[in-house]
Amino acid sequence: MVLALMPQFNLLSCLLVATLIFIIGAFGVVCRRNVLIMLISIELMLNAVNLVFASFARAHVNLANETHNSTAGETGQLFALFIIAIAAAEAAVGLAIVITYFRNRETVDTRDMKAMSQ
Amino acid sequence: MSASDIMFAISAAVCIVSAILIVSQKNPVYSVVYMLPFFLGMTMIFVMLQATFLAAIQMIVYGGAILVVFLFVIMLINLKPDELRDDFAFAPYLITTVGILLLGLGIGLLARSGVTPGLEDSFKQPTVAEIVVPVQPGDKIQIDGEITEGKTEVNESSSTGAQHLIPKAKGDRVVAGSVNGSGLIQVRIEPNSNLPIFGSAESLAGPLFKQQLVPFELASILIVVAMLGAILLSKKKV
Numbered sequence: 001m002v003l004a005l006m007p008q009f010n011l012l013s014c015l016l017v018a019t020l021i022f023i024i025g026a027f028g029v030v031c032r033r034n035v036l037i038m039l040i041s042i043e044l045m046l047n048a049v050n051l052v053f054a055s056f057a058r059a060h061v062n063l064a065n066e067t068h069n070s071t072a073g074e075t076g077q078l079f080a081l082f083i084i085a086i087a088a089a090e091a092a093v094g095l096a097i098v099i100t101y102f103r104n105r106e107t108v109d110t111r112d113m114k115a116m117s118q
Numbered sequence: 119m120s121a122s123d124i125m126f127a128i129s130a131a132v133c134i135v136s137a138i139l140i141v142s143q144k145n146p147v148y149s150v151v152y153m154l155p156f157f158l159g160m161t162m163i164f165v166m167l168q169a170t171f172l173a174a175i176q177m178i179v180y181g182g183a184i185l186v187v188f189l190f191v192i193m194l195i196n197l198k199p200d201e202l203r204d205d206f207a208f209a210p211y212l213i214t215t216v217g218i219l220l221l222g223l224g225i226g227l228l229a230r231s232g233v234t235p236g237l238e239d240s241f242k243q244p245t246v247a248e249i250v251v252p253v254q255p256g257d258k259i260q261i262d263g264e265i266t267e268g269k270t271e272v273n274e275s276s277s278t279g280a281q282h283l284i285p286k287a288k289g290d291r292v293v294a295g296s297v298n299g300s301g302l303i304q305v306r307i308e309p310n311s312n313l314p315i316f317g318s319a320e321s322l323a324g325p326l327f328k329q330q331l332v333p334f335e336l337a338s339i340l341i342v343v344a345m346l347g348a349i350l351l352s353k354k355k356v
Contacts, residue, residue, distance in 0.1 A: 009126040009166065011241040017130045017163070019225055021137050027214050028141035031206055036146040036192060040153065043184065044137055047160055050176070058167045059241040061316050071325045073245075073316055077172050078330055081322070084179050085337045089344035091184050095191045096351035102195040 014055035022048035035101075035108045039094045046087045053080040126166060132159035146197070150188045157181045168245055168317040245316040250306045253298050262294050263305040270301030 007013040021044055028041025057076025102108055136156040143149045157180045164173035250266055253259055259272070271283040276295035283299050286292060292305060314320035326334055 007123070007127050007130060009120070009122045011238050013126065013130070014163070014167070015225060015228070017133065019221055020134050023214075023218050023221060024134070024137040024141055026217060030214050031211065032141065033206075034146060036188070037141065037143070037149055040140055040146070040149050040188065043153075043180070044140065044156070047156075047180070050172075051160065051163060054164055054167045054169045054172060055241075056237075057169065058245075059237045061168075061245045062240040062243045063236060071329070074322055074325045075329070077169050077317060077322060078326055080169070080172055081175060081326070082333060082337055084175055085341060088179055088184060089341050091187060092348040093344050093351070095187060096348035099191060099195060099352045108195065108197065 011055055011059050015052060018048045018051040018055070021045075021051070033110050035098050035110060038110070039091065039098070042094075043087060043091065046083055046090075050080040050083055053077065053083070122166060126163065129159040129162035129166070132156075133163070146192050147189070150185060150192060153185050153188070154181060157185070170317045171319045171322055172317070250304050253303050253305055255298055255300050255302060257298050259292050259294060259296050259298060259305065261305075261307050263292060263307045265290050265292060266304045266306045268301050268303035270303050271299040273297040273299065 007016070025041045025044030025048060028044065029038050032038055032041065053076045057073045057080075060076065061073035063072065098108060101113070105112065107113075132155055136152045136159065139152040140149045140156060143152065157176065161173045161177045161181075164170075164176055251260075251263075255270070265286055265288055267288060269285075269287045271285045272292060273281075273283055274293060274296040275281055276297075277293050286303070292303075314324075
């Protein structure tokens with residue numbers, strides 16, 4: 001019974017792990033009220049997308065002849081590289097906003113961030 | 119149950135457990151600490167998917183840079199323990215549950231239909247294809263390789279000049295141009311060493327600097343803009 005629950009290393013289980021991590025990240029963004037943990041959860045979601053790209057890249061290597069695209073596998077990994085670059089930029093700007101907000105208002109709780117709704 | 123299955127199970131379990139711990143911590147410092155095992159497990163899965171360059175970049179950028187920046191910011195803003203109130207909002211649970219069901223439905227449909235035929239089989243094949251060719255008695259061996267089956271003796275006079283027959287068995291190397299003796303052998307041709315290994319920096323460099331050159335330059339502009347924006351935002355007003 002326990003052995004049947006053990007995941008096989010195949011495309012579907014990679015996608016399932018990525019889905020689970022994405023759901024956990026989405027849960028963190030939606031349900032937490034701490035801006036820092038929300039930013040970390042966005043990083044989790046971006047990582048899950050990277051995992052999907054890497055899994056499909058691995059699956060498309062041997063299909064290069066069928067799809068007439070000799071770099072089908074490499075392109076998927078390059079997309080993941082671009083996502084890493086953009087995640088770094090996003091973290092830098094997001095944390096700068098958090099620092100500025102905390103300096104002015106002394107809070108990182110989104111329940112206190114209602115200046116625009118009043 | 120192969121070794122790769124067990125490795126995948128361990129790294130996937132590490133990833134999911136530490137992701138749950140990241141999201142459920144009250145103090146963000148502990149969240150950042152749990153990011154490290156998460157990125158380590160992720161790097162492990164990337165290595166198993168033969169995305170070796172991606173794994174290295176993942177560890178350097180996420181584990182080395184983003185993690186430390188998060189930690190610095192948390193230390194910098196110096197949260198008092200009493201400011202960390204219980205901050206789980208239970209109203210969005212419904213939205214999240216609906217989202218989970220939709221994502222599960224999507225995954226199920228994907229698994230049923232299969233976007234490209236043969237994708238799952240292709241995932242299991244090795245990235246370097248093995249080519250084995252039979253060589254009949256008396257034939258010339260065309261390409262360098264290794265004998266995987268059969269026993270024979272070969273005349274290597276074309277490469278070494280030795281006139282006598284050299285006995286060869288399973289596991290021995292044969293060179294191109296030698297003539298097979300009396301036995302039928304199966305020769306495994308070595309993969310073309312000029313082709314870069316899949317997932318290495320060498321194999322990614324070609325597509326990155328040729329087909330994807332414009333996105334690459336745009337990404338560098340974006341990083342410069344983000345850096346300037348971060349500096350301007352967090353600068354103290356003078």
